[in-house]
Every structure is written in C-alpha cells, then in structure tokens.
Amino acid sequence: MTSIPIFITGTGTDVGKTLASAIITEALEADYWKPVQAGFDNGTDAFKVKSLISNSKSVIHGEAYELILPASPHIAAREEDTKINLDVITNKFKEFKSDNPFIVIEGAGGIMVPLNEKEFIIDLIQQLHAKVVLVSRNYLGSINHSLLTAALCKQRQLPVVGWLFNDHYMNYEKEIVDWSGYPEIGCIPFMEEITRAFVREEALKLKPRLLELL
Template sequence: MQPIFITGIGTGIGKTVVSAIITEALEADYWKPIQAGIEEGTDALQVRSLLSNTKTMIHPEAYTLQMPASPHIAARAEGREISIPVLIKSQPSTVNCQRHLIMEGAGGIMVPVNDNEFVIDLIVALKAKVILVSRNYLGSINHSLLTAAICKQKNIDVIGWVFNDQYLDYENEIVQWTGYPKIASIPFVENVDKSFVLQQANLLKDALQKLL
C-alpha cells in the first residue's frame, strides 16, 4: 500500500493528534521519521498512548534529536546531517502490505530536513500520499493556500484536509480554493484522550475510506 504522510501548514497545528485519529481509523502502523525535541516525550509515545486498537505497530524513528527545532538545526547541533536516502532505507514495511503506514512529518511541508532538502522532498522520495492538517487561526487561510500551492507545484497526491480547532467558519472556502476535499473537522477539546481519538476515528472512517 502507498504510505500516507501527515503534514500541514505549520508547527503546533495538531498533526500528532490527527495522526493518532487516522491511525486508529485505519488500524494502521505509525512512523515518525524525524523526531526533533524529546524532553517532553516523543510524538510516537503520544500516539501510542492514544490508540485503542491492538493491531497498530509503532515503528522507531530514523532520527531522534534532542533540540526542539527545525530538523536541520537540531541535527547540526549534534554534528549530524539528515539523509533522505537513509530515511528511505529506514522506512518500515507493513505486514504483507495489508496495513496502511501513517507517517508523521516534522513541522510544516517546507521545513528543512538538511541544508538542501525539505519535508516535501522527503514526501516525494517516499512516494507517499498526503493528508494536510490545518488548524483554524488568524492567518491560517494564507498558510493553507500556500501549502496547497506547493503541493500542486510538486504534483503531490493529496488525499484531503483535516481541519483542527475552531476560529471562524472558512474551512469550506479553503476546500473550494484548493480543490482538495475535507476529510474531517476535529473539534477543540481541553484534554485529548483515547476515547476522544476513538470517537473521532469512527466519525471520519467512512469518508477517509472513500478517498483512499
């Protein structure tokens, strides 16, 4: 199966929660290729804590970096350089290719992974489909349209949008302007837990399956 890469319009937009919901909905495997910042725990550990199904495998990161920064900066601080060929070789294979593999990116789609390549270059190299995450805030229309524009420029196979949080009612306008469908709109809650993730996974499962 073609892997599904979760990316979005920036940092702190809810990619990890959306990754958990999509992983739960598909009973897929999960992989975070690059983890930058580990002091408060990793995204993989958070996803593991939010899943209810027993089929998902959480695969280890290819790069785990101490500094909570852009991957190229975090790697440079440790005297390392992130290599896309290494990431390709590290990509997990799902059992008999019968399960989807959900990959979670670092930051937004144009975050640098090294001095010359970006998250979008990793997506192309991994031959992944993409789910775009947009969090509703002042300025997110601009960030969402710019993200969609670079996806079209690079001929990325975009499945659709998952919107997160509430601000104003313009999700349908982003869908119309970009031409990418809405998979789901995740409401804001103070505490995200297993029951919330399972509830949201069940709500979007049918819509997601139709788009895959």
C-alpha cells in the same frame, strides 16, 4: 508487503499533526512512524500516538533520527554533528516488515521545513511516494498558510488526500477547501483534554470518509 504511506503534514508547527496522526492511525488501524523527531523533553510523538490509540493491530515504528534539540530538524541535526539523509529514511521504510496495508507517517512542522541544507519535508514526501493529508488549524492567518501549502503541493503534483481541520472557527474550512480544490476529510473539535476515548470516537467518524478518499 509494503504499506501504503500516508504522510501527515501541516501548514506549520503546532497545528495538530500528532493528534491527526493518532486519529487516522486508529481509524485505519494503520502502522505509525515519525521518521524525524526533534525534541522530546515531553516525550516523543510516537509515544503520544501509542498512548492515544486503542486498537491492537497498529505497530509503532522507531524513528530514523531522534534529535535532542526542539528546533528545525536541520538545526537539531547540526547541533549533534550529524546530517539527515533522505536515503537513510527511505531505506528504513523499505525494511519495515508488516502486513498492514497502511502506514501513517508524521512529518515535522510544515511542508517546507528543512531536513538538511538542500532538502525539505516535501522532498521526503516525494521520495517516499506518499499520499498526503494536510492538517490546518483554524487561527488568524491560516487561510494564507493553507493556500500556500496547497499551491506548493499542486506545483509538485503531490497526491493530496484532503484537509483535516482542527478547532472549528467561522467558515475557514469551506473557503480553504473551495480555493484549494482539495476535499475535506473532517474537522477535529477542540478539547481541553485529549483521551483515548476521544481519539477512538473521532476515528470512527472519519473512517468512512478516509476510505472513500484513499
């Protein structure tokens, strides 16, 4: 059985993709995979997700590429005299043995982050035939970044599930939803400390909406 891939991408770096991935993984009791990890001085994103989920069904799969330099993946790969190959990633995904109906796949940075000299995160999404969750953090400029991301998704005809917002600010969410035409999955409130209990609570809130949109 091949799990349905749900690709978590964002409007940029540090918008909360890992937290969103943990919450969605917990909500669906899905498997989790970060195919390309660039930089892990503070631990990998897979390790963070594992530390934040509570259910016993999710399987955390190993990375296809684990790169030392915390930089754009194509640069980090270049520093290690290697090149990220989308076919390697896709073949690894096909080799996963799991009865789980869903696998959450976390991207790196935004949708146009380069993976090599010719291909980007968006190309990987298409190659994996993944559904897409867009993560947007509320900051000055996020409307522009969010709508640019949405426009590219529409141009490539990606199957977007909807928006997951971080850090409520003014009325950005409604405007981004209305202008993009993509629905809102939910909004993750700001917390100084992210705990398993918080992730579990947010997962319970989001689960009905996620299942509705999926």
